[in-house]
Amino acid sequence: MEQMEKKGDTRRGKIRECQRFRYEFDGYEICEKAWRFIHDISVWSYKSLKAHYKVNGIAPREHGLKGKKAHNAFSFEIIQHVVQFIMEYSNEFGLPMPAVPRGREGTPPVYLPSSITKDRVYSAYVESCEQTQPPLTHVGLTTFKNVWKDCVPHIQTISPKTDVCVKCEEFRNKIMFASSEDDKLLFTSQYNEHVMKAQKRREFYKNCVQKSFEEYESLPQQNKILGIHTPCSQDLFSVHYSFDYAQHFSLPHQSRQVGPLYFLSPMKVFCFGVCNEVCKEQINYLFTEADSIGQDGKKSAGPNNVISILHHHLSDHSLGEKQCSFHADNCGGQNKNKSVLHYMSWRTSTGLHDEIQIHFMEPGHTKCICDACFGKVRQLYRRSDVDTVDQLATLVNKSANINKSHVLQQDSESDHTWQWYQWDTYLSAYLKPLKGIRKYHHFRFNKDNPGKVYVKEVHDEIETEIALVRNCVAWPPPQGSFPEKLECGGLSDARHRQLHDTIQQHVRPPFRADFCTVCM
Known part of the structure; x- marks a missing residue:
């Protein structure tokens, strides 16, 4: 309408009764028919628009039934x-x-x-x-x-969704297909009880983080730096850690999906994250299937992997606290097993910590800060082209301020890279398995009672003391003893040929040499 100008009064200054309009396009005056053709306006629409313009000027038109009920409206x-x-x-x-x-x-x-x-x-x-x-x-x-x-x-x-709670799904199916109202009410009550239990454990996790944050804020600025500290050198009693495995990454990865690559098995890169919430730092430990304990990526998420990385993290990225607590999911093969509990007992018994608590969330309701950090990495990963482990490490560092990467370097002589150790065999010679480990969710270890664990099913109930030391065995182990070092499993000949013959061609040319180095 800004290109349809209404002409003013007559030359004699009288009000023009039959109003005339001037039509313009691109600075040139054109006829009405050409103006309607350019703006794709029919004759009837044009007449309606002109009538509204004569009365109201440049103003939006309103439907005549605005604020009224249409004659054909439903009752x-x-x-x-x-x-x-x-x-x-x-x-x-x-x-x-x-x-x-x-x-x-x-x-x-x-x-x-x-x-x-x-x-x-x-x-x-x-x-x-x-x-x-x-x-x-x-x-x-x-x-x-x-x-x-x-x-x-x-x-x-x-x-x-994926990774949903098994019990929640069972209750949903029972409620949905209940044959009577009484059964439906019963299953709904049981489902509510399960959800409330998960919410209580979630609140306990938040309280642990909040308590740790309040203690951290009271520290002097020079004592807030994560790094290598003498064990038990600071009076900190509520430091909190969370740890978990992420879904593995694939190399090479391209933001524009290459058809043949979809049907192949690229190089896997595993990621294990340990997060200190109050310090706002998560170290993401990256290692390829060639660097895993087992051959071709086997045993990449076993207890020896978890304990070796945790031991490195507590040695190089701690605050020198006296007491700390951990939260993890209920995966038995990775986190909730005898070897991880034995390691926590070993730390307190050898004076590396005065007390350690480890808590496991309700199965199916285990989302924590680690998953949020992994999500940030995954978002950037989908939009990026990644060919090598170093590029993936750079991507992790860019994904969020809280994310930091640490890549396993087999041939490095640096003291800051981690090694794999045979923790399960070493500790099993001194400590026995905990019976009924699956039903307990809260474990506490103390230096004053070495070789003992205090367990609870719910965080607000009374603890039960259980001895872990085997009969006729001295605990703790002799000073200076340590588990045997494990070498990386490497790649089998078949897997090496597969990566070299079918995967390498999809790596961008400037980075193929680096990719081949990883595959050696």
Whole structure:
């Protein structure tokens, strides 16, 4: 409309009764027909626009039914029937949540399975209306979705997820396919109890971090630096660590997916993260399948890997604390096993810590700060081209300020690289397995009671003391003894040929030499 100018009064200064317009395009005056053709405006639209312009000038037009009810609008009874159908459908197939998510207000959500879409619910609604005698008038799909959004927004379709809790899924299926209302109420009560237990452990994890943060803030600035410190050199009693494995990375990786590479098995790079939340630093330990304990990446996530990295981290990236606590997930092969517990007992018994606590979250509800840091790395990884381990390490450092990388260097003479050790065999000669380890979630080790562990199923219950030292064995081990060093497993001939013949060609030419060095 800015190129359609209304001419003013007549030459004699009178108000022009038959108004005239001047049309311009690109600084040139053109006719009305050409102006309508350029802006793709029909005759009737043009007349309506001109009539509005004569009366209101340059102002947005409003629909004539604004604020009024249309003559063809659906009645209140029809809309009420739509809402009632959606609620009954959710009662039959939905999973009610015990409470509103944190930070929100309103009705607790009800989740429908991810396979049930709004279109599918609408089809069931139309079918029910047609089968009723006499048939009921049904609304269209757009109106159906608008009513759903405006009237029952708490009924939602759950998004597909991975790594979900097994118990939660079992309870969801039991609630969904319950044959009676009593069974449905019983399963819902059990599901709520399970969720509340997971929430309590989550709150305990947050309290541990908060307590550690408050203690850290009271330190002088020169004592807040992570590094190599004399064990038990600072009066710190609440330092908190979290550790976990990330999903492995593949090399080479390209942001634009190369078709043949999708069907191959690129070089795997494993990542183990140890995070000190209050210091806002997570060390991500990177090693390839050639640097793993087992051949071709086997035994890459066993207890010897976890303990070797934890020992290096507590030696080179600590605050010299006297007491500390750990949080990890419930994976038995990696974290929650006899070897990790034996190592914690070894640290307190040899004077490296006065006390250590290790806590494991509810299975399926184990997300922690490590997963958030891994997510930042994964976001940048998807958008980047990575050919070598050094490039991946640089990417980890760029992903977030909290993320730091540490690459295993086999031939390095530096004291700051870590080594693999046979911790499980070394400690098993002195300590015996803990019976019923799976049912306990909280473990405490103290220097005053070497070789003993204090266990709890719930953090607010009474501890149970259990002795771990084997009969007729002196504990702790003699001073200066240490587990045997393990060499990296390397690559088999078949795997080496596969990487050289089928994977190397997808590495960008300037970096193929570095990639071949890793594959040796």
